Amino acid sequence: MNLLVIGANGAIGKAVIEQLAETFSDARIFAVSRTTPTISDALQNRVVPVKLDSQDETAIIRWLEQCTDDNIRFHHVVCTTGILHDDEVAPEKRLEDITSDALHHYFAVNTVIPALWLKHLVNFFPAEHSSFTVLSARVGSIADNRLGGWYGYRASKAALNMLVKTAAVEYGRIAKHTSLICYHPGTVDSALSEPFQRNVKPEKLFTPAFTATQLVSIIEQRKVDNSPYFVDWDNKAIAW
Numbered sequence: 028m029n030l031l032v033i034g035a036n037g038a039i040g041k042a043v044i045e046q047l048a049e050t051f052s053d054a055r056i057f058a059v060s061r062t063t064p065t066i067s068d069a070l071q072n073r074v075v076p077v078k079l080d081s082q083d084e085t086a087i088i089r090w091l092e093q094c095t096d097d098n099i100r101f102h103h104v105v106c107t108t109g110i111l112h113d114d115e116v117a118p119e120k121r122l123e124d125i126t127s128d129a130l131h132h133y134f135a136v137n138t139v140i141p142a143l144w145l146k147h148l149v150n151f152f153p154a155e156h157s158s159f160t161v162l163s164a165r166v167g168s169i170a171d172n173r174l175g176g177w178y179g180y181r182a183s184k185a186a187l188n189m190l191v192k193t194a195a196v197e198y199g200r201i202a203k204h205t206s207l208i209c210y211h212p213g214t215v216d217s218a219l220s221e222p223f224q225r226n227v228k229p230e231k232l233f234t235p236a237f238t239a240t241q242l243v244s245i246i247e248q249r250k251v252d253n254s255p256y257f258v259d260w261d262n263k264a265i266a267w
């Protein structure tokens with residue numbers, strides 16, 4: 028069995044690799060990252076590092092051509108790529124904070140990267156229970172948006188959810204056994220959430236290992252019948 032984690036050097040990405048390795052003890056895990064992924068000593072012979080820039084569609088195509096040559100199928104795929112703040116963007120508090128550059132940057136990482144993988148992986152799933160999970164966020168729920176703010180992050184995750192929901196129609200025809208999951212991991216202790224942890228109660232600040240355990244359990248349980256899913260770490264449905 029082959030598994031694929033995209034965004035393998037992020038806090039949640041690393042924890043998902045560890046948890047997948049534990050749950051699927053015979054699986055080989057491909058770990059895609061922009062930089063050479065760090066792999067723990069214990070997993071050196073189970074994890075295949077793939078250095079690839081997911082913003083470069085040609086690089087994705089080339090790597091998947093190699094996978095086709097090697098007859099590789101992926102039972103479970105998790106795409107963790109996402110930004111909330113970096114050198115180029117910070118979440119907007121009010122309308123006047125919106126800039127074209129920031130919106131483009133949020134969409135490029137949070138929406139376009141998972142969309143490219145959704146597009147190119149559709150023929151890579153086996154004819155049995157399999158899944159494609161994207162790391163979404165509750166703030167991407169249109170129905171649940173009462174607080175406002177964070178325009179670029181919210182909109183890019185809402186657009187990601189819409190892409191997954193739209194792709195589910197074609198996946199239903201082509202990848203008949205593959206569940207599509209938009210996963211909200213809770214507030215997880217990572218570089219992404221670090222500047223925003225002040226008002227989070229300690230018991231509500233999850234470790235990457237905790238959310239990875241929840242995610243892998245959901246991947247096993249959520250069969251294709253009612254796909255696509257938008258669920259949180261507690262396996263509870265979130266309104267789109």
Ligand SMILES: NC(=O)c1ccc[n+]([C@@H]2O[C@H](COP(=O)([O-])OP(=O)(O)OC[C@H]3O[C@@H](n4cnc5c(N)ncnc54)[C@H](OP(=O)(O)O)[C@@H]3O)[C@@H](O)[C@H]2O)c1
Pocket residue numbers: 033034035036037038039040059060061062081082107108109110111136140162163164165211212213214215216217218219220
């Ligand atoms: N932490 C939270 O509280 C929280 C809450 C809700 C949702 N999420 C979502 O969970 C996901 C993982 O977050 P995290 O907490 O693990 O954050 P993180 O440690 O900062 O990891 C961010 C991930 O995004 C990728 N990435 C960042 N900038 C990129 C770029 N320019 N091009 C390509 N890839 C890029 C990184 O991939 P590389 O491996 O290539 O570096 C890394 O895997 C994100 O999608 C985030 O929106 C997190």
